[in-house]
Amino acid sequence: MISDQRQCGTATEDELLGVTRELIDFIKTFTVDTFKDFQFRGDDDHDDGNATSPPGHVRTDLSHWQARHAKLVLSKVKEMSNLRYTLCPRHLKEHMFWKIYFRLVQCFVNKYEEHAIRLERIKKNSLEKDRAPKNNGFEVEMAEIKTECSSSSSISMDQP
Numbered sequence: 345m346i347s348d349q350r351q352c353g354t355a356t357e358d359e360l361l362g363v364t365r366e367l368i369d370f371i372k373t374f375t376v377d378t379f380k381d382f383q384f385r386g387d388d389d390h391d392d393g394n395a396t397s398p399p400g401h402v403r404t405d406l407s408h409w410q411a412r413h414a415k416l417v418l419s420k421v422k423e424m425s426n427l428r429y430t431l432c433p434r435h436l437k438e439h440m441f442w443k444i445y446f447r448l449v450q451c452f453v454n455k456y457e458e459h460a461i462r463l464e465r466i467k468k469n470s471l472e473k474d475r476a477p478k479n480n481g482f483e484v485e486m487a488e489i490k491t492e493c494s495s496s497s498s499i500s501m502d503q504p
Contacts, residue, residue: 361413362456363420367449371421374448379431382444405439409460413453414442 358364406414418425424445432438446453 358416358420360456360460361409361416362453363413363416364452367417367452368421370449370452371417372423374424374427376427376430376435378448379427379441379444380435382447384447406442407457409457410442410446413457414445 418428428438428441432441436444
C-alpha cells in the first residue's frame with residue numbers, strides 16, 4: 345500500500361517535471377556527438393562561464409524547475425548521467441551541457457515548465473493575499489472612533 349502511494353507520488357513528480365516516457369526515449373538517442381556538434385543560433389552561443397557547479401551537483405544557474413528536472417533525469421536515465429560524466433568538463437563546460445540539453449528537449453518540456461511557472465505565480469499571489477492585513481468592520485470602526493475622540497479632545501482643549 346505504501347509503495348503504491350510512493351509510486352503515485354513519484355509519477356506525479358515525474359509528470360510535473362516533464363519526465364515522460366517519450367522524453368526518456370528521446371534522451372536515450374543522445375550521443376556524445378549530439379552535444380559536441382550542437383550549434384546555437386543567434387546570441388545564445390556566448391560562453392559566460394559565470395555560473396558554478398559543485399562536484400556531483402546540477403548547475404546553480406538553472407531555474408528551480410530546471411534543476412529539479414535535471415536531477416530527476418540524471419537519476420532516471422543512466423545514459424544521460426553517463427553522457428554528462430563523459431562530456432563534462434573535458435569537452436563541455438557544465439553550463440553549456442545543460443544549455444544544450446534544454447534546447448534539445450524544449451519541445452518536450454516547455455509546457456511543463458510553463459505550467460510550473462504559472463503554479464508558482466498562483467502560490468506567490470496567494471501568499472501575498474494571506475500576508476496582507478485584513479481589516480474587518482470592527483477594526484475599522486475602532487480606528488474611526490479613536491480618530492474622532494482624538495479630534496474632539498483637541499478641539500475642546502483649544503476652546504476656552
